[in-house]
Structures are given as structure tokens and as C-alpha cells.
Amino acid sequence: MTISRGACLIAAFVLSVCADSGSGAANGTIRGRVSLQPGPVDAVPRVTVTDVVAGRHHFPVDRRSVVYLDPAPRAAFDAREEPRGRMDQRNETFVPHVLAIVAGTTVDFPNSDQTYHNVFSLSKTKSFDLGRYAVGRSKAIRFDRPGIVRVFCDIHSHMSAYILVFAHRYFAVTDPEGRYRIDGVPPGTHSVMTWSESAPLDSRRIVIPETGGEVEHNVAPLRR
């Protein structure tokens, strides 16, 4: 994952010295499918011999991928309104499991469960601890820096999620079938990155023609 401040600065520098390849040309779309190899998609709690539960004790994880451009085209740095995101807590699971946002987004963490949760992260991108709060309450955090934020619950060891914070808007989270679509991509050559929790980062070069249109980009990353 290279969506760091450094990457953004480099991207801005490159854009400043290069001609605007998209001037007067039509924007395009990158779409495709990320096919993850099958594997366990459940989270299992750490074994605590005081509270072993008979029967199935898994928490399904809606495993998604994120496809994004890196570095981003100049249009990525257009000013936008401050968006808001949401990561819910239901049935001892973060919903969604993967959330992609632009920097500056405030994410709400409502507790829609039957028990206490304590959302926290020790990530360098954003370190926070929301403390324990009850059902029906919500707390929010603003994410200002690009990067990956791993989110956990201090009470439930199996609860985890990812928040990917981008400095631009050229990204998409795959749907349950692995499909994605990034619109408004300027003509030119772009590096398309595919991030998945269970696979190494995939990087490919894609060319959007001057005439715009759709470019299909399918990925089948190997499981880590």
C-alpha cells in the first residue's frame, strides 16, 4: 500500500511538470472484477477456555477488495465537500469490513449490537480509542491522513476491519461478486493497484485512450 503523503507529493510534482494529457479529451472508466481465491472468510475468536461456546462460533467477514489509482491524476485534488462515512457494529462484526474513504472524511461508529464495544486503532495513519459505549450510541472520528487504518474492538478479539484513506477519489470497493468501477479517469497511463486483506498488493498499468471509454481490468490475486 503506497498511498502515503510522499506518494501524493510525488504525484503532485509529476503533475506540475507534465503536460495535461487530459486537456480536451474524454474521461474514461476502469471496471473489472477482483477474483479472490477461495479460503476461510470467517473470523474466529481467540480461545478463552472460560467462555468456549458450543457449536459454530464464527463471525462471517464480508471480504472485499479496493482498487485505486496510484499516483492519482490531477483531477483527484479537486476540492470537495467534507464527506461522512459509517462503520457499524452488528453481531460482533464491523460492517462493512472494508471501508474506503477520502482524507478528511468523518466516520461514524454506531453500536448497533447487544453488548458493549470499544473501537480502537493503533495504526500510524490514525491512532484512536473510542472507549466503551453502549447500544444505540455512536462516536465519530475524522481521518485526515492517507493510509490504512486497522480497526479493532478491545473487548472482542475477533472483531477487526480496515479503513483505507485516500488522498483522491479514484478508488472503488468491490461488490460482493468482486466487481468494481472507477469513473472519470482522465486519459493517459495509470497504475492501478488492487488491495485485498488476504492477498499481496497487485499493481498493473492501464491506458485510458484519448477518446475515453471503458477499460476492463480483471485481477485474480494469489492468496497470501
Added chain:
Amino acid sequence: MLHMLIPARLVRLVVATVALSYGAAPSNGWAQGLPEKPLRTPDGRLVVSVELTGTVGSRDDTAFFNYTDYERNALRMLRLGTSAAWRPAAWLALAAELRSEDLEHPDVYAAYARIRPWRTRALDIDVGRIPPAFGAFGRRAYSMDNPVIGYPLAYQYLTSLRTDAVPANADDLLRMRGRGWRSSFPVGAATPAPGVPLVNGYRWDTGVQVRWQRGVVDITTAVTNGSLSNPRLRDDNGGKQVSGRVAMRPAVGLVIGASGAGGAWLARSVPLAGAHPQTAVGADIEYSRDHWIVRGELVLSRWSLPMPLLPASASAVTAVGRWVEGRYRITPRVFLAGRADHLGFSRLQGSDRAIPARPWDAAVTRVEAGAGYYLQRNLVARATVQRNHRGGGRVANRTFVSAQLAYWF
């Protein structure tokens, strides 16, 4: 100086474990350095977790404030625990934990089958070496369930009472005040040996337990081979212990519990052991909110003795342990924690009437406070200072500084 604080083999094992863990970690830039998820079979029916804690501190071989029933120092210990849960059917789970302390052969800390006869009812039957039904602290089996490094006195401190030897009179018992790490009495086993705590926090008992949860109420009752002071794999006195706890959660974050237990505690080898029970009652409370968690617990234990002490009416002795503890997370990585703890004993009149009645064992007061730092989610370093005061024995006051590294997945 350093070798007095840190046993060399402990250092070697911690270094080797951390190195191996790094080697096993996935090689990506963003992931945490150490494995974080439990091992599992693809179908998820078998899950294995590991906990490693290394605790270093100054020696305690003159005051013995922190010695456990296995004659180890709780503030100077390496503990490796491996837990496994196998769920072969919807109604059945098998759980076990092996623990090795100070690199010695592993003991079976837990090994039981949990049966859920009705799928729609939260009623479980446990058979084997089962979680304790009594009290709240005993069920917190892992290092980070404990806000500080030391154990509560009621669950760790060795009184002078032994299960295989008893005093012939009050003077025999009073003579052992503050000497629980090496106690001896004229009746029963002749060799000096450690006494027992009010509740043993280092071993689980063996038997059958039923747990039922409905709404805000959680009821547990168990029949086991040993006693609170001396949990056992095999019965050594022909008597069973009955214990139970009722816990209520009247509000989110609040738990209030009441416990009771009674059962034979003396080994069959003690003359006139008979049906002399250890009986105990307990009360506990926990409240957590935001970045706070606060707990309090009280344990009152009464041991019946076969020999009439002086005066003749005193054929039993009691002890009360009570403590409050708390933890506050001041940043995502840093927390503060502390515990104030007291263990008191009933008074006993010796044969010399000129000396007023005294507690049958020396009362102990302990205050422990410290701070911890999350190196990553499942790797925590912490350090505490523990101050002990004992109202008798050859060492009355002692302060210990200890540090611990705890890692689990």
C-alpha cells in the same frame, strides 16, 4: 544486578519466541509484526490460541509475598499457555489449556467438554477440569484480564493452613503466622510445605458444572473434587465441593455477582480429617464505561479444623480478602492500572492468656500500581510497583518492581 531481576533462561526463551514469531509473520508492510489471529482448521472447528507472558522482577525469597502454590514467584515467571477449542457438533465443544510455568513440564490447566443440550437455550453442562464457579477473578484466565501483574491476595497469598497437616491447638497455628510459604504442624504430614490461599487462582477444579443464562441473569453451579483452596484432579478426601455463582447485568457495563462454596478440604491422610469443610462466600462487582474499568471483590473463607483450638469453641478459622482494582486507558496505547488489596484473619486466643487474641495469620495489605503500553494490539508491555505490608512474620514490608511482556494470538 540485571541477572537478579531477569533469569537468563527467561530472556533466552522470550528472545527466541519473538524471533520465531517475526519469522512466521506475513511479509507485508502494513501488517502488525507478530501473528495476531488464532490458528484454525479450514472449517474453523478447531481453533488454537497461544499466550506467552514473561515477568521479571526482584527476588522474593525472604518475604514470599508473591509465591504461588507451586512455590513460584508470580512477579518473576515465564508462562506459556496453549488453548484449544474443538467444536465437533453444534451441541458439543471440547476445550483445553496446557500451561508451562518457568519452562517446566506443562500442566493441564483446563480440559473439559461443554454440552449444550438445547440449541435455543443458553444452558451449558461442563464436565472435566472446569472453569471456577466461585468468584469473578478466577474466571479471568489470561494476563490482560488482570489490570496489574500481581494476583489478588485472596487468590494467591499462601496462608499457613495446609490440607495435609493441621495444628493440634491454637498455639501451633499462631506460631505459623506469616509463614505460609513454609508451614508445618504437628498433626499430619511432618515435612514443612507451603500453605493454601483462600481461593487458588492457579489451578482449576475437576467436576461437573451447569451454567444457565437468561436475560440479565447468569447462574452457575458446580460439584467438584477439590476445594477452593485446593482444586484437585482426583479427590483426596471422599468429599465433594458444591459451589455456585449468580451474576446479574442490570445495565450495560455493570456486573454484580454473589458466590458461595462448601466442601471438604483436608486430605484423607490427616487424622480425624472427616467432613471438615471449607465454606466461602463472595461478592463481586464490575463497572466499565468509556476508558474505565473498575472492579471490586470480597471473599470470606472459613476452614473447619478437626482439632479443638483454644478456646474449645474455636474449631474453625476465617479469613477475608477484599480489593478494588481499576484500569484507565489514557491513549490508544497507554493505560494506567492499580489495585488496593487487604487480607485479614479472625482472631485467636493462644494458651498464654497474658497475650491478647491475635489474628491466626498475619494480615497483609497490598497496593500495586503501574502502567502499560500496547506495542501492538496483542503485545503489551507493562510495569508495576507493588507495596506489601504484613502484620507479622520475619519481613513486614517489601516493595517489588516488576515488568511484564504479554503476547497472545
